[in-house]
Amino acid sequence: MKILLVSPNTLTNPYPVYPIGLDYVAGAISPVHEVRLADLNVHSLDDLDEILLAFNPDIIGFSCRNIDNMEAGGSRYFIDEYRKVVVRLRKSSKALIICGGSGFTIMPKQIMTTLGADYGIIGEGERFGLLVEALARGEEPTRLPGVIAAAARQATATPPPWDGPIVRNFQGHADHNRFYLEKGGMLNLQSKRGCSFHCIYCSYPHIEGRKHRLIAPEKVARMALDLQESGARYFFVTDSAFNSDIRHSLAVARAFKAAGISIPWGGFFAPVRLPAGYFSIMADAGLSHVEFGTESLADAILKTYRKPFTVRDVLAAHQQALDAGLHAAHYLLLGGPGESAATVSETLDNIDKLPRTVLFFFIGIRIYPQTELYDIALAEGKISAATNLLEPIFYQADDIDRQSIEKLVTARVGKRVNCVVGSGDAGEITPVSRMYARGYTGPLWEHLIR
Numbered sequence: 001m002k003i004l005l006v007s008p009n010t011l012t013n014p015y016p017v018y019p020i021g022l023d024y025v026a027g028a029i030s031p032v033h034e035v036r037l038a039d040l041n042v043h044s045l046d047d048l049d050e051i052l053l054a055f056n057p058d059i060i061g062f063s064c065r066n067i068d069n070m071e072a073g074g075s076r077y078f079i080d081e082y083r084k085v086v087v088r089l090r091k092s093s094k095a096l097i098i099c100g101g102s103g104f105t106i107m108p109k110q111i112m113t114t115l116g117a118d119y120g121i122i123g124e125g126e127r128f129g130l131l132v133e134a135l136a137r138g139e140e141p142t143r144l145p146g147v148i149a150a151a152a153r154q155a156t157a158t159p160p161p162w163d164g165p166i167v168r169n170f171q172g173h174a175d176h177n178r179f180y181l182e183k184g185g186m187l188n189l190q191s192k193r194g195c196s197f198h199c200i201y202c203s204y205p206h207i208e209g210r211k212h213r214l215i216a217p218e219k220v221a222r223m224a225l226d227l228q229e230s231g232a233r234y235f236f237v238t239d240s241a242f243n244s245d246i247r248h249s250l251a252v253a254r255a256f257k258a259a260g261i262s263i264p265w266g267g268f269f270a271p272v273r274l275p276a277g278y279f280s281i282m283a284d285a286g287l288s289h290v291e292f293g294t295e296s297l298a299d300a301i302l303k304t305y306r307k308p309f310t311v312r313d314v315l316a317a318h319q320q321a322l323d324a325g326l327h328a329a330h331y332l333l334l335g336g337p338g339e340s341a342a343t344v345s346e347t348l349d350n351i352d353k354l355p356r357t358v359l360f361f362f363i364g365i366r367i368y369p370q371t372e373l374y375d376i377a378l379a380e381g382k383i384s385a386a387t388n389l390l391e392p393i394f395y396q397a398d399d400i401d402r403q404s405i406e407k408l409v410t411a412r413v414g415k416r417v418n419c420v421v422g423s424g425d426a427g428e429i430t431p432v433s434r435m436y437a438r439g440y441t442g443p444l445w446e447h448l449i450r
Contacts (some may be wrong), residue, residue: 013069102207119131193208264289
């Protein structure tokens with residue numbers, strides 16, 4: 001069978017993100033089938049028409065990586081954009097359309113209805129390979145765990161995490177790689193799946209499960225070497241938190257060094273208590289950028305968010321990163337349950353205890369189903385069971401509204417170069433694009449450090 005995998009994500013703010021999920025989907029498909037990938041960061045819709053005409057696929061896999069950009073200020077809703085692409089696909093092809101992806105898994109039935117796909121895959125994309133084989137044999141795909149059909153009235157329960165092989169089919173010569181190599185030189189990789197944390201707003205555990213499934217460090221390093229040999233000048237580890245399993249992350253770092261990785265890299269980290277020398281080992285393996293998911297610098301809010309660290313832990317982890325010579329940034333997520341003028345002020349007071357850093361402020365927390373925040377909002381009457389959460393809805397704290405939080409933040413940090421509210425507006429992104437055009441690599445936020 002001929003299979004076309006489509007990545008409709010065109011968000012390049014603050015920088016374009018390589019569609020790693022489709023590599024894993026392609027890796028789950030038997031080599032007896034012919035697979036092509038169409039990345040809409042690279043191909044226009046007219047290009048897509050030509051691909052459909054020339055390739056004539058039997059199946060189109062459509063990746064819904066995100067529902068929206070999760071920003072209350074400057075919210076961007078992607079499902080309408082995806083729907084336009086699906087309409088275009090329908091006009092040019094008779095292929096079956098199968099939706100999947102992390103965004104799809106959060107609200108599968110609503111997205112299926114909105115996009116008009118034939119089948120959907122809830123959970124991890126490796127099940128796509130099983131679905132393809134079922135179709136090839138003329139069997140009913142909905143008998144497979146996690147596969148739903150547009151016409152069926154079956155339940156949409158999320159299946160257990162994928163327990164089969166995890167194979168990434170990265171093609172170093174693929175046409176779309178050039179786009180990412182020219183826009184910052186960044187590719188990405190994954191060292192594990194699953195998230196053991198219990199943050200009240202996060203959908204990662206629902207999508208990937210709470211139990212870690214670790215990829216062998218040598219295998220992760222081999223992929224990093226493949227990225228490097230394909231021209232990457234930087235890579236980013238996409239785990240929800242690279243150090244959520246400290247022992248494994250150290251083993252991966254040592255494997256990077258043993259494999260001869262010579263390009264810099266970054267990742268998401270939790271500012272938890274770390275063993276002495278942790279970041280020195282990371283730096284020795286090439287780590288250059290640490291992005292901390294800090295969210296608040298008020299202990300009461302960290303406790304409400306169910307974070308496994310305190311403000312004191314944040315300050316210690318930050319200093320460890322600086323002592324190792326690393327660039328460190330912190331993401332702050334304000335406006336959750338219990339937020340008040342006092343807790344916002346506490347956070348703003350404590351940022352002065354974080355030297356040589358960049359701070360990204362996001363004001364307002366997106367409510368997603370299958371999270372504790374959803375249950376809280378439901379119990380508090382802020383939403384009902386009938387509320388349509390497909391279009392972005394953000395939690396509203398009882399004691400302070402989003403506009404008041406924004407005023408407090410901008411009054412304190414509005415003129416600081418190293419403090420960014422949201423992911424940046426068009427005026428801030430233009431210089432980033434110019435720097436990429438001049439050959440700069442990586443996320444570039446280190447140039448804002450003060």
